[in-house]
Amino acid sequence: MIDFQLPAELVELRQRVEEFIADKIVPFERDPRQRPHGVDESLRRELVALGRQAGLLSPHAPKEYGGLGLDHRGMAVVFEAAGWSTLGALALNIQAPDEGNVNLLNQIATPEQKARWLAPLVRGELRTVFSMTETTTDGAGADPSLLKTVAQQDTEGYRITGRKYMISGVIDAGVNIVMARTLDLGGRDLGASMFMVDMDAPGFSIVRMLDTIDTNTAGGHAEVHFEDVRVTPDRVLGEIGRGFANAQVRLGPARLTHCMRWLGAARRCHAIAVEHAGRRHSFGKTLGEHQGVGFMLADNEIDLHLCRLTIWHAAWLLDQHQRASNETSMSKVFCSEALGRVVDRCMQILGAIGITGDTVIERIYRDIRPFRIYDGPSEVHRHALARRILSRRAKAGDHA
Numbered sequence: 001m002i003d004f005q006l007p008a009e010l011v012e013l014r015q016r017v018e019e020f021i022a023d024k025i026v027p028f029e030r031d032p033r034q035r036p037h038g039v040d041e042s043l044r045r046e047l048v049a050l051g052r053q054a055g056l057l058s059p060h061a062p063k064e065y066g067g068l069g070l071d072h073r074g075m076a077v078v079f080e081a082a083g084w085s086t087l088g089a090l091a092l093n094i095q096a097p098d099e100g101n102v103n104l105l106n107q108i109a110t111p112e113q114k115a116r117w118l119a120p121l122v123r124g125e126l127r128t129v130f131s132m133t134e135t136t137t138d139g140a141g142a143d144p145s146l147l148k149t150v151a152q153q154d155t156e157g158y159r160i161t162g163r164k165y166m167i168s169g170v171i172d173a174g175v176n177i178v179m180a181r182t183l184d185l186g187g188r189d190l191g192a193s194m195f196m197v198d199m200d201a202p203g204f205s206i207v208r209m210l211d212t213i214d215t216n217t218a219g220g221h222a223e224v225h226f227e228d229v230r231v232t233p234d235r236v237l238g239e240i241g242r243g244f245a246n247a248q249v250r251l252g253p254a255r256l257t258h259c260m261r262w263l264g265a266a267r268r269c270h271a272i273a274v275e276h277a278g279r280r281h282s283f284g285k286t287l288g289e290h291q292g293v294g295f296m297l298a299d300n301e302i303d304l305h306l307c308r309l310t311i312w313h314a315a316w317l318l319d320q321h322q323r324a325s326n327e328t329s330m331s332k333v334f335c336s337e338a339l340g341r342v343v344d345r346c347m348q349i350l351g352a353i354g355i356t357g358d359t360v361i362e363r364i365y366r367d368i369r370p371f372r373i374y375d376g377p378s379e380v381h382r383h384a385l386a387r388r389i390l391s392r393r394a395k396a397g398d399h400a
């Protein structure tokens with residue numbers, strides 16, 4: 001049976017995070033060190049220092065590396081509270097792609113790799129990148145099997161050549177986790193593998209920064225190039241040929257943590273909309289008293305409530321070590337669409353104010369839109385779910 005009762009210490013932690021975000025982080029939201037390609041590293045470090053001071057840094061990371069060691073349910077509660085501010089995830093060091101990379105390194109890195117990259121990542125001293133997607137015309141995208149980047153084995157290790165597109169967090173990052181098709185000495189295709197590549201490795205370059213609708217990723221999004229980049233065997237992450245399987249270790253939980261953070265952001269927008277609807281008058285009554293607006297507020301609460309339920313359910317399954325790929329997929333589709341609707345309604349309720357920088361709604365409206373695309377577009381999750389539904393039917397054999 002699913003137990004939605006939160007333990008007292010988690011309730012207390014949630015309150016600490018909520019107070020920390022409201023008192024210490026929200027005041028930074030108008031800091032000018034936020035630019036089209038994300039926040040400056042100086043601001044990120046300042047926020048991380050505050051998170052560290054409050055004892056709230058890296059709540060998802062193992063305790064042995066300095067994190068709080070929360071399970072998925074704990075993360076659901078804390079990440080939602082952090083998502084209230086557009087800078088909350090940075091202050092707790094739980095922003096993408098670093099947050100998912102902590103999980104990946106913790107699960108598949110060697111002890112030496114953990115000491116070298118996981119430890120400073122958890123301390124908020126290192127930022128990381130995850131490079132899978134390629135050009136939108138012929139490389140890996142929603143369909144990762146189109147992977148074109150190649151790691152050719154040689155006598156000293158591997159040489160990586162390829163181009164990657166829409167890679168997040170590149171500016172000021174220290175290391176890049178790169179997915180490449182691996183060829184052995186004889187040219188045999190061993191499948192996809194992951195490699196740890198330094199951002200200053202010879203042959204690696206940022207081709208261009210991409211101007212995107214969202215501005216919430218520290219280090220922005222870029223097109224990057226690898227030209228015969230040499231890596232030694234100690235930089236293979238996980239086993240050779242297990243790249244796609246290991247990517248799922250990262251992607252499944254990371255989909256859910258996006259839902260958690262965006263739930264907090266959408267709740268903030270809703271709170272602003274409720275306040276506005278209760279205060280602003282139109283045609284002799286408050287906006288909220290008009291059924292058209294009241295229903296929007298009601299629909300918001302329905303969406304927010306259902307998002308939290310679906311997140312908590314998938315988190316509970318993960319904590320029970322049960323398979324949850326269907327549930328995380330469904331949650332990702334539902335939350336990305338429902339929370340987008342919530343933010344859109346909030347913007348509508350605020351009228352002209354909604355599209356200005358006078359509230360965070362405008363910012364969150366832009367930032368949340370890509371959520372329907374990254375970590376699997378909605379259509380691709382539906383496509384995967386449909387395949388599983390039909391395969392269940394085929395296995396069951398008795399057709400209605």
Ligand SMILES: Cc1cc2nc3c(=O)[nH]c(=O)nc-3n(C[C@H](O)[C@H](O)[C@H](O)COP(=O)(O)OP(=O)(O)OC[C@H]3O[C@@H](n4cnc5c(N)ncnc54)[C@H](O)[C@@H]3O)c2cc1C
Binds near residue numbers: 167
């Ligand atoms: C803000 C942002 C940050 C990102 N950061 C990173 C990163 O750090 N590292 C990284 O590797 N990648 C990153 N990505 C890339 C992301 O993972 C890809 O955008 C995603 O996998 C989709 O690939 P694509 O953009 O090539 O779309 P395509 O594969 O070209 O698909 C385009 C559209 O076609 C439709 N479609 C595709 N397949 C199907 C199907 N089977 N059925 C129905 N419709 C379908 C969908 O509507 C989809 O949106 C990021 C993307 C965004 C938007």
